[in-house]
Amino acid sequence: MGTSIAHLRSRPRPFVSVVVFVLMMATLPLPAFGQEDQSIATLRRMGKAFASIAEKASPAVVGIRATRVAKAGSSSRQNPSNDDFFEYFFRRQMPRRRDQPEPKEVAQGSGFLVTTDGFILTNNHLVGEAEEIAVQLGDGRKFTAKMVGTDPETDVAVVRIAAENLPYVELANSDTLEVGEWVIAIGNPFGLSHTVTAGIVSAKGRQGMGVSYYEDFIQTDAAINFGNSGGPLLNLDGKAVGINTAIIGPGGNIGIGLAIPISMAKGVYEQLKENGKVVRGYLGVEIGSMEAGMGEFFGAQSDKGAVVTRVLDDSAAAKAGVKADDIIVEVEGESITTANDLMNRVAMHKPGSKISIVVLREGKRKTITITLDKRPQEISEAVGGSGKTHGPLGLSVLTLTKQLAAQLGYEGLSGVVVDEVESGSLAEEYGIEPEMLITEVNREPVRNAKQFNEAMAKAKQKGKALLRVRSEERTSLVLIPLSPK
Secondary structure, eight states: OOOOHHHHHTTTHHHHHHHHHHHHHHHSOOOHHHHHHHHHHHHHHHHHHHHHHHHHHGGGEEEEEEEEEOOTTOOOOSOGGGSOHHHHHTOEEOOOOTTOOSOEEEEEEEEEEOSTTOEEEEEHHHHTTOSEEEEEOTTSOEEEEEEEEEETTTTEEEEEOSOSSOOOOOBOOGGGOOTTOEEEEEEOGGGOTTEEEEEEEEEEEEOOOSSOSSOOEEEEOSOOOTTOTTOEEEOTTSOEEEEEEEEOSSSSOSSOEEEEEHHHHHHHHHHHHHHSSOOOEEOOEEEEEOOTTOGGGGTOSSSOSEEEEEEOTTSHHHHHTOOTTOEEEEETTEEOOSHHHHHHHHHTSOTTOEEEEEEEETTEEEEEEEEOEEOOHHHHHHHSSEEOOOTTTTEEEEEOOHHHHHHHTOTTOOSEEEEEEOTTSHHHHTTOOTTOEEEEETTEEOOSHHHHHHHHHHHHHHTEEEEEEEOSSOEEEEEEEOOOO
16 A cells, blocks of 8 residues: 555654653753742741741730820820820820819830739830820730839830739740841731731841930831830740830831840849839949950950940949959850940849959950949939930930939929030030030920930931020020031
8 A cells, every 4th residue: 555564663653752752841840830839838838937926925915005194395296207206105195174184195005914913014115104004905804004113224114914814925035036037026006906017137236226225126127116115026936035115217117126135124024023123233334335446555356345444443343353444345255345235234133243254454355253233323313315426416415314403403394404515516606505405306395315316317307406495594495507418
């Protein structure tokens, strides 16, 4: 029929080629959709992990409503983006009645249970001046809380409710927390109960923020908004590594939140729970941070540490043999990079505690054991939080405390006292002098150094600052032009 045996034998070859092609395809990498499936599965596992942590911790996160007497000059503003962080918490003023001569202000924030019998960690700026503290649990139960104690210098407070068998959040060791780790924030932003956000640890050891006297903040990009204050920052084990405290920005969350590390808050909590107050250890030295290039003058190979500029007579440091120009580089085995590091580490120990420090003296390491004294009360009372950044005006300020008010004749007032004025600065040019009291910036009251610094940042954007200034003789308004950014 025209078809040879040889031709017939060659016909199966296409089939063999197809089989070979299929086998080759089986050895190639997975197609893109297979990789996408794996990525989606990974995301699902991460989402499940976050959900598990939130489910575990949320019952122990509480809403806090604090009520206090309104202070003179308080205002009720509706746009939180224009508010000072702390002022915002007390923005909502209750209507004044004839039988209620003193109006009330209400703050809403968060806290979290740390024991089964009702002890709650939160922020001092939320409850510190409250006359009444209402707490609502995740299951809807409401309690009136009792103040256990506050520590304005770290912005930590402890309150307690009368209940038993409560859920609680375990406390982690925040010293082991690393930049880049996932963290979760839970709180009640704008009154929205048990809001959960996630992010990473952006930085550790943030200082000089003007929020409190002792600062060692954890920075996170987990969304923190007004009302999250006092709530927990959790690690992936569902344990608290921080207390959400502040945000940096024009008023709303922009991804820069600050939390008090639990390792700092834990010691404060234990003292407040035991004594209702915090008593800190005291070295008895004046210190400064090492500036770039200073190390070579002290025989040091780096510019890290806290340099002792003065040793006070008959102090713990003097008795232990610490000398001026010693550079303190370690406390209890922990490295000291700045003067603030040293302050924070020493403050975590009680008076009478023995601590080991390492100093560099003429380039040689020396270990010294010191028995800490009790920190003089006037230090904490007089400072009240300082704004040592000189800013656009060329001045630094101190929060007006009761002791400063008595010394300078400003009893019954609030504001910031001018501490230093730089020579040739705008402040000097417009007649601002040390010991003057600044009570307003651009018609807005300022009650502490943090508020003043934030108000001045806004004023710089505006291009002018109208200060209400008081001295012993009179009160005046001073308008100072500024160069905007």
